[in-house]
Amino acid sequence: MRFGVVVFPGTWSDCDFHYVISEVLHQPVKYVWHRERDLDDLDCVVLPGGFSYGDYLRAGAVAGRSPVVDALRDFVARGGHVLGSCNGFQILCEAGLLPGALMRNECLQYRCQSTHLVVENVETAFTRGLRPGQVLTMPISHGEGKYHADPEALRTLKARRQIVFRYGEADGRVTRTANPNGSLENIAGIVNPEGTVLGLMPHPERAAEAAMGSTDGLLLFQSLLGSLVEDGSFLKR
Amino acid sequence: MKFRVLVRLKPGILDVQGAAVRKALAGLGFTEVSDLRVGKVIEIELDTATADAARARVGEMCRQLLANPVLEDYTIEMADDLARRGAVR
Amino acid sequence: MKFRVLVRLKPGILDVQGAAVRKALAGLGFTEVSDLRVGKVIEIELDTATADAARARVGEMCRQLLANPVLEDYTIEMADDLARRGAVR
Amino acid sequence: MTEAPPKVTLDLARDSGLTAEEYDRITSRLGREPTYAELGLFAALWSEHCAYKHSRAYLSRLPTEGPRVLQGPGENAGAIDIGDGWAVVFKIESHNHPSFIEPFQGAATGVGGILRDIFTMGARPIALLDSLRFGELDDPKTRRLVEGVVSGISWYGNCFGCPTVGGEVAFAPEYAGNPLVNVMCVGLVRADQIFRARAEGVGNPVFYVGNKTGRDGIHGATMASATFDESAAERRPTVQVGDPFTEKLLLEACLEAMKAGAVVGIQDMGAAGLACCTSEMPARAGTGMDVELSRVPQREVGMTPYEILLSESQERMLLVAGRGREDDVRRIFAKWELDAVEIGRVTAGGALTARLSGEVVAHVPVSLLADAPKYTKPTAPPGWLAERLAFDPLTLPEPPDYGEALLALCASPSIGSKEWVFRQYDQQVGINTLVLPGSDAAVLRVKGTPRALAVSTDGNGRHVFLDPRRGAAMAVCEAARNVSCSGATPVGVTDCMNFGSPERPEIRWQFAQAIDGIAEACRALEIPVVGGNVSFYNETSGQAILPTPIIGVVGVLEDAGRRATQWFKGAGHRVALLGLEHASLGGSEYLWRAHRRLGGRLAPLDLEAERKVQAAVRAAVSAGLVTAAHDCSEGGLAVALAEGCVTGREPVGLEAALDASGRGDHVLFGEGPSRVIVAVEPPRVREFEALMAESAIPWRWIGTTGGDRLVLRLGTKTIVDVALDRIERAWRSGFERHMA
Ligand SMILES: Nc1ncnc2c1ncn2[C@@H]1O[C@H](COP(=O)(O)OP(=O)(O)O)[C@@H](O)[C@H]1O
């Protein structure tokens, strides 16, 4: 499966994703410059964390209007997969590829810490290998990760089972104290209705090796690899 | 031509920063503040022939980039409207 | 009584936000922008008997908290001055 | 448009910070009066900040050589060989004054400056550490400073994308009027691809790259000139504003240009900006430079040559490219959307020539600019010292309840958890951080090798205040010990010397003594000093800070998998205390917190014993014999044990018996060097004992982990018996409760 890791000016998790995909997962991967529009040779595009364009206006705002993100619309329509983590999630929301928006953390401070994610929907390309209610350990590192959607949008998210991860306790309870940023209903990650575009604030690439304290981040990739192979569409290439 | 764009959280969206500033002010003895909201002001100067055309362009900028419609409202003001008010310091 | 405080970087201080937004706008085809600066707007409602007293208090708030005197200037406006301009969306 | 520059006189020279003798030296060496722009160059380059006039003579006493040293002091940063073709590049720098004036931007630009020092060497920054000192937290002004400084560091480091993996925060009233913000950066580079700040190659093009130049930070001292028109000065901001996004682009562009082989030499435009680069770079290479100032990208209109030369706008570099590689440089910087403008050439003849639209505004030998006078003025110990030393802490009453005393100490903001600080820092970007903040040293793997680096910064102003020599040596030992506790071998030191005004003999004495102490300790531990920074004039209205050398140590772990952290891992582990049990309440945190006293003598320091203890700990960690290793520092043995119990994910209890020969407070809370506690699982006890015997260090078993209390005995008498959750609560809230 061929991965592309997008690089915007100011992106910094690009190298980490690249490392995990090539050195841990042993999958082909290349960097994709933000001005690129040609994504034809890719199966999965990763929008990594960082501060694209400094995030000086709003997190992800400028990158959300870049050529590569524009090209993602076609890519997704053609069945391509997109994983946006941290800044990548913010960009997907800003671009309208996912609903809602990410606001400043309720504590008004940056937060870098380990979190527990409760898996809610296992019928997406990225969570197919997981159990409902399974608890993953993955760190967050952001200043603007409070998910917001208006009541109507939230209803739609629920109706279409687009909420994939919520912040929870180690035992899987979704509590107020487990919410690190004030996110609406503890939402940590969502997908598009087709389950092919995942946005999440936590960093799966930082939880991909035992030495880093958790390997739960790999599960997302393994689900993806498994699901794509199963469905066959990418085997022919 | 000079414009001023004010970008503010939509009513109904909790303004955490505003609440924090209000609390800090109360701590300093400014207890009379009954409401406070924090937004962004973007001052734009542009080379466009007519005021109407310019205003339309600024509107376009807001829709395309300056405000996030999920969260924010915006207002556009022309600098001439504001001329009479003098800056402090 | 409603006030609006505009807090802006002093002239000469690097406005990283403004420069970034201007560049982003240019990238979207808004090349006519010749200058752009980003600041904060703080809208304050307060319960004070007279407009003058209220304005003085807001000035005090600016000096003590709202503006950083090392980097920023501020302007205070009364909301009545602004009534006629309507919000977009 | 620009008015004629003011006439240069002795008075003007004095106003810009030069002495009459210095001015004399300039005119006689030049054979004429300097021009206004030239005076600006001298004022800046001969300032204490750039020229180390009062410290250079002392700094030469530091050991700077060793088999692994690839670059010692004198460049943007030092470099040490760590094997497999890799080098670690690191340095520490202060941004104390800017952070006091504007905490957020001051601290942020401090981070920006040290990052540039690292990547100008060709290294990619992999870690930051921040050492902070503030007044006491009960003052709301201090709390605002702390908030501003921490969020400034957080903003810059996070946005740039370098993890902040360690540091310290301590509080004492002496820092209230002058907080300390020291930032250390560590980077990695291939050992044969280190770049230097040298303008080699006559005829090579000189590029200005990065942000545009504004009037930011034009030297305060040189600006206070009577001939400036008042209102113009008013308009001139001296505060620099950081732009981490541009810095990140600058990093990528510089590394790419270096990799492309287009770069000959490069230097960060830090203090004294362009003036500093255009004179230091040719001075190091024995060349000259001819630059056209009107080509410098400018953010403001009407800037004078003086302003262009001295501006301290951030995120800029001067780059000497190879001839014929101009287009490569332009292309690479354009890709990263940065300015790269050729502003001049490297010349023969050793002069800096600066022009404005062709007209020469300065023409000075760079050797003269780089050759500021060195001072070794008389030093004298402070008059008050004898009285402070004569104070005997044991004349004070014992605490009525040792459990409560320990809880109070754990809740001291200097000792309590700094999670409030470091959870605002990205600690992991780069996915190298094997040990996050919260243990003695942070550990970062070196990808592609089996190795890891361990880093720590330490310094104790109270110790140095009472005994600058021993206190500074103890700071070196502590930083190295922290690194050794992780299992790593210390390989290099960087130091940040924060002192009061060097114009006072007692400050000069503190400084000279501290340098001697650092030199002794580094020699004994065989770790060279490869870079550092001196920050004088840390005082407000004649009240100097505690003299505070901050020591940064980098160590190498040959096997990244063989490392230790400070917290106990489970019940039933035997706990041993390694090292001499010499401790003292003199200058201790306990003495200050419990009795508000600063006095007494420091514990003795035996550098040979220190070296052996550290070697023994390293050997034990690398043999996989210990499940935890923790250094005893502030708060003494009792606090170190309490930290072993509660700083991990799951609290682990302990029962221990301590030396019964001293008074309780002395044994529990006395501070001293060369002590480490370790935990050993029962099956490894024999092996561990054999290793200790071989190491020939003093050591003994003191207890066993388990249960949910910390119980400490002196002989048979239980003097502390406290529930872990109380200790944990005290420790977790010690700092944070002030910041709510
Ligand atoms: N300002 C800071 N930034 C990042 N980490 C910090 C800071 N202050 C303290 N820490 C971390 O908290 C832990 C405890 O610090 P400290 O008590 O100073 O340790 P020690 O006494 O072992 O030097 C260390 O891991 C240290 O790196």
Ligand SMILES: [Mg+2]
């Ligand atoms: Mg320690």
